[in-house]
Amino acid sequence: METAEIARRFLAFFENNGHTVVPSASLVAEDPTLLLVNAGMVPFKPYFLGQRTPPFDRATSAQKCVRTKDIEEVGKTARHASFFQMLGNFSFGDYFKEQAIPLAWRLLTSSVADGGFGFDPERLWVTVYLDDDEAEAIWRDTVGVPPERIQRRGMEDNFWSMGVPGPCGPCSEIYFDRGPAYGAEGGPIADENRYLEVWNLVFMQYERGPGESKTDFEILGDLPKKNIDTGMGLERMAAILQGVENIYETDTLGRILRRAAELTGTVYGDDDRADVSLRVVADHMRTATMLVSDGVRPGNEKRGYVLRRILRRSVRNLRLLSGDDKLYLHDLTDTAIEAMGEMYAELRTGADAIHSVIDAEERNFADTLRSGTALFNRAAEKTRATGGTTVSGADAFQLHDTYGFPIDLTLEMAAEQGLRVDEDTFRSLMAEQRETAKRDAKAKKLGNADISVYARLLDGSGATDFLGYTDHESEARVLGLIVDGASATAASAGQSVELVLDRTPFYAEGGGQLADKGTVTAEGRGVVDVDDVQRPLPGLFVHRGTVREGRITVDDRVHAAIDTDRRAAVSRSHSATHLIHSALRNALGPTAGQAGSENQPGRLRFDFTASKPLSTAELTEVEDEVNTVLLDDIQVRDFQTSIDEALAMGALAMFGEKYGDRVRVVEMSDYSRELCGGTHVGATGQLGVVKLLGESSVGSGVRRVEAAVGIDAFRRLSRESLLVGQLSEQLKTPREDLPERIDSIVGRLRAAEKEIERLRSAQVLEAAAGLAAAATTRGAALFVGHRAPDGTTADDLRRLATDVRQRLGEDRPAVVAVAAVPKDRPVVVIAVNKAGQRQGLKAGDLVGTAARALGGGGGGKPDLAQGGGSDPAAVETALGAVEQQVAQTA
Known part of the structure; x- marks a missing residue:
């Protein structure tokens, strides 16, 4: 049974049992305490914490996840993987153990013909928490599992919590007996290699207090509602149902692994060291492909560092396998896209952009390898110069931390020069870095309460009605105030405040467009100067500013008005961004996908995927094309439609962005058509003029153009014209001859500087x-x-x-x-x-x-x-x- 079919059956089963199918969330977590989604329940975390009210009582999902805590172990075993998919069913106060347990058993043991997975009931074992008599009774009396195949385990194995105060509860796990060839008899407590966990059912029924470990905390009491959170590893289930030894032999990872072996001339199973490298490449290329698809770009921190690290580990292991420095990642990315494309269609539609990012990082790392090798050679030379034979652990750590060199690469290079590496110091520095990261992560976990104030406002008052597409001012009512992070009933002059209104003309920052500014006035009572608007939760507009005079209170009737000149300038920049995007695609091809933007009053920046800098001719071509469109004065139209219809008509979606079923399309005739929630001009002629200010690199495979728009562009052109005029007069040279004249002057200056340097050097040596x-x-x-x-x-x-x-x-x-x-x-x-x-x-x-x-x-x-x-x-x-x-x- 193929992996995609396993996921389809799981979701269909629970949909037929009253669950809402929730599509996988992006790997880029909305939770500010997480870099990446690392568990199937993460998208539902606000519901379990009571921060938001779930729109459904039951849900099911197949969630993409990435964990990099044990990345050094990936490949060394056949079990570790950095990317995995978690199948789960969830209940938010609806049903509990009495339904969750039979549902799981029925799906596992029903025949394939009946939509199940066809497991032999005699080969399934279960575990329950030490004192969970209720769960044991359901397994024994309702499901019919023999008592001898039900085992009790302690808190370390069968009790779940998030690691911080909040929901917790006992677990019940289902295991599959792979047979005597895989280990000793006696159930999961005897041998978890033979008895393989396939499903974990979490019964959230208690609230836990603070504690220092997984087992050291106090149970504060029962939750108001009992919840269900289950998780089934899709890759592990695929390995069992496909009859293979491990996840690396399944239809998805196996395809990538076999292609890596073909490209490097190796055979999986012939050599243990080569097998490790092949597993690393298979896992990491799938992970990288999925991360790039969700908008992550290689970088030196946070998510970007995770992606960069796994790509560089892939390159290194491919070189170990092949013995050469050829570029293999493009081919392997293709294989990963095909392996995962049936489940995630966006991989195929975004293939060009994915290739652009990964190809550029591979080329850049080739240069980095050269730089890192030079650094290592200096460290080796320093070691020999002092009569030593051991490269310092600090130098090895610098290679790892700065250049992404795996320690095995440093060890190999040292051995080639007859040297050793101080691995103890290196690993001590690595451990220190990990501990720092853990402390930071633990501190960030306490941020769960940060959005609870907003969540209560959203639940109590509902979403804000946004009027800004048509209105620049409106009457409104103050639904809530936040002062110093806490709900307040009033705010007085001089205080910083956050306001939530029932309706607003203010655009909240999003899609690259900066927020509106303006005022919120309570007649005869107070005035708030609004300098920022954000949406901390979908549908909730939070106006941030300072009370200029008087006093603002909850339930005040107010007049909200934006700065219309600023809005118009920002809208011109946003429309110009769409035009520049289209012009870049026309000049460079469809790989020039949007990678970020910022629209300010009169100025913009636009990031796009590209493998090399734009030439002066290409920049000129883009600028000319955009300004020609302005002369055509094309009407700008926006409308709502379904996501499928929008994509069918050729509307561009921002790479890695998340969209709902209904989307807003902004089109400028057939020249530009994009999914966009921002504000725009009525016709392209209103932009006046667009002047590109320059082009630069902002990361691996990502370039940036900046531009001035409207009166700002005109003023810049005017200043440049004045400057050229002054240069022409000073140098007594016609404007058209200035480049040649300036080149001549600069050349003579450089020649004079070289001559001065030569004379000075000669003078020094004369002594x-x-x-x-x-x-x-x-x-x-x-x-x-x-x-x-x-x-x-x-x-x-x-x-x-x-x-x-x-x-x-x-x-x-x-x-x-x-x-x-x-x-x-x-x-x-x-x-x-x-x-x-x-x-x-x-x-x-x-x-x-x-x-x-x-x-x-x-x-x-x-x-x-x-x-x-x-x-x-x-x-x-x-x-x-x-x-x-x-x-x-x-």
């Missing part, structure tokens, strides 16, 4: 003969200490030091110490000949002495080292300290 001749004897060594003229570069100091050292020869030990202040910060270079090194004089040691005197640090090889500091006045002192150390050592 070499005199310095060598004036060398003094310190102990058994010759010593030269010299302060070069300020402004002398570090490169020139190195050349001077090595030149003087060469002139001193090898007959006697010799040390050369030269210093200068090139840019307000002193630099010192020390050179030691071979005879001096045999005498025990090391440049690295000597430069450390000088650098400490300068208030800084330094290092290098025994023959040449460089240091610096922050105290220019200490140069002579530093040279003197080196001279004294030479005298004592030689």
Whole structure:
């Protein structure tokens, strides 16, 4: 039975039993305490916590999940995976154990022909919580499971909570006996490899208090309503029903794994190390594909770092498998899209954009590998220079943390050079980083209460009626006030306040468009200056501002009015964003998908997927096309329709965005048609002019254009025209000849700077003969200490030091110490000949002495080292300290 069919059967069964089928939420969690959705119940968490009222009593879902806590274990076992899908059924105060348990049993044991999974009842075992007599009785007396196949387990195994104060309750788990070949008899408590968990039924019936661990907390009492939360791992169920050994041999992951083996010329099952790498690649490529599809982009923090890390682990393991540096991710992304496309159609429709992001990250990591290799080589050189054989754990951690190098790569590179790595220190630093992350995560969990104030307002008063598409002002009633994060009945002059109105013309920030500003006035009572509007929950508009005068209270009748000039300017920018998007797609192709935007008054920025920078010609083409559309004065129309109809007519959806069944389409004839909830002009001619200000990179595979719109664009063009005129007059050159004239001037300046640098360098080196001749004897060594003229570069100091050292020869030990202040910060270079090194004089040691005197640090090889500091006045002192150390050592 294919994975997609397993999910279809599960959802159909519960839909036929009165449950609402809820589509999988995006992997990008709405919960601010989570980076990514990591469990099937996460989208329902506000309902279980009582923060929001569920729109249904029963629900069922197949939820996408990502967990990266054990990412280092992925591939090492056949059980760990970073992406998985959780099938679940949920009850919000509707039914409880007496229905949840029989429903689960019926679905598992009904025949395939009857829509079930066809499990043999004799091979199923169950566990219940230690004192859950009720659940045991239902399994035994209602379902008919023999008492000997019902086992009781403790809190560690069969009691669930979120880890923070809130709902909790006992669990009951269902296990499948895979047979004697997989382990010992005796049920789940004897061997969980043989007895494989397939379903966990959570009975939320208590409220827990604070505690430090999974088992250390107090039960405060019963919940007002008893809830059901179940979870069945789709991949594990697929492995059982498809008769394969593990999840990596199922129809989805197995397809990606086999393709990775084909591309790299390996065979799964022939070599344990290769098998680990193949499992890593299969898991990570599926995870990366799903993350990119939900709008995540590679980066150095949060979700972006998760994606970057798994992509880089994929590249590294592919190189270990193939022994070459070919680019394989495009092909494997295709395979992942096909493997998962039946369940998630958006993967196929968004394939071009997914490829664009992943391909760019793979190319960028190829460059990173080169940079990281250079860093490792420096660390290895430093290790050998000090006579060591072990690369420091700190260097290994920097490679891991900065360049994304897996520790196995660092170990391999060290072994190739006959070195070891201080793994203990590395793992200590990693553990410290994880503990910091855990503490941060634990602190963030306490943020569950943050939205409860808004949730109570939404539940008590209902959604805000938004009038802003047609009205710029309206009468309204104050439904709620929030001051300092808590509900309030009134707010007085000078206080920051959040207002919830029953109706509003204010646009709340969203879709890249900044919020409206304006005023809320209670006649004769008070005025609030609104400077931001947000929607912390769907349908709830929260107006944030300051009470300018008087007093505002709940139930006040008020007049809400937006700043119309600002709204018009923002709307022009938003309409310009749509036009630029279309022009970019026309110039670059459909892969130029939207990756973010911000529409300000008179100015915008638009992020889009692209593998390389735009040329000047492409930018000019885009700008010309947009302004031509403005001249055509195309009417801007918006209308509501179904999501399917909108996509069928070619409307563009923002990549990774979430939409409901009914959507708003904004179209500009056939030139631009997008799903959008923002405000726009009535016709393109109202934009006046659009001027592109530049193009840049904002991340792997993502570029950004910025533009000025309307009067702001005109003013910018006017300023630039004035500047060009001034340059033309100053240089006595016609405007059209300015580029060539300026190039000529810049070329001459650069040539002059090079000549000045050459002369200065020559002047410094001219002193070499005199310095060598004036060398003094310190102990058994010759010593030269010299302060070069300020402004002398570090490169020139190195050349001077090595030149003087060469002139001193090898007959006697010799040390050369030269210093200068090139840019307000002193630099010192020390050179030691071979005879001096045999005498025990090391440049690295000597430069450390000088650098400490300068208030800084330094290092290098025994023959040449460089240091610096922050105290220019200490140069002579530093040279003197080196001279004294030479005298004592030689």
